[in-house]
Amino acid sequence: MIKFLVFLVVVTLYFHGAHTQYDNLPVTQSCLGCICEGISGCNVTSTCQGEVCGPFRITWPYWADAGKPTVKNEGPDSATAYRNCALDTFCSALAVQGYMQKYQQDCNGDGKIDCDDYAAIHKLGGYGCRGQLPSPFAERYQQCKKIVGGLGK
Template identity: 60%
Template sequence: MTRLHSVLLVLVTIYLTGFPCAASSSDQNFPLTQQCLACICEAISSCDTTTGCTGNVCGPFRITWAYWSDAGKPTVNDEAPESSTAHTNCTVDTYCSILTVQKYMHNFQQDCNNDGKIDCDDFAAIHKLGGYGCKMPELPEVYGQRYHRCKQKVGA
């Protein structure tokens, strides 16, 4: 089984069983498909679910404290969002990091490429360029190549 298929399996399991980190019923309005999440993960970190923090970015989705905060500061095991370890603990946890991405995208979803629809291409731009910077003409080279290659494989 390839790493991408493993990631998709984890994502499907999450959708079927729910998130074990803090989430209310209102959090279930998730805009990204499993395939889209997998391709963003693949593009940003080769979906390395064992990665910790490098500088100010953490986990398989390479989430900063500001991104996590803008997503509503989800936490693992009912940890207080104000805890000094809450950001790291959430973003290195596969489930909580996915919840963070979903909530961030729910808050910032927009048509970044002006094609008249909000889809995975827009979410990939928002993830890499931010909710206020996604209107740039194209994705950074390596990230964009990985994203488009994955999208072709899984149909995101």
């Protein structure tokens, strides 16, 4: 949970400093933190393992669907753009935001789009989010959600 708190502080400070460009992002910072906690224990020092990279464990297709955000104005077609973004805390959070903007939907049928839907989209994909969340992701996400509370978006 300490990693989540560090992540939340970093992302909050960055988004706060650039709030005009990032005012209408679909996922709240708390929700992003709980998705991060669920997927990797919010390990911001994690590297690539197989086809997934970074604290959000994103793949190249996920990053591409998210709009190919980059770090330090690197060109999105650079051979290192995906990896650099996925391993960067802010850029990978921005990739999650872009993916959610593209695929946001009511996955659990409760009539609203909230953090539970975004967690399902992140873990199960934009076209498979109606399925059951697997362990241990589901447990870590729910535990974080209980601690943070009030995750509307």
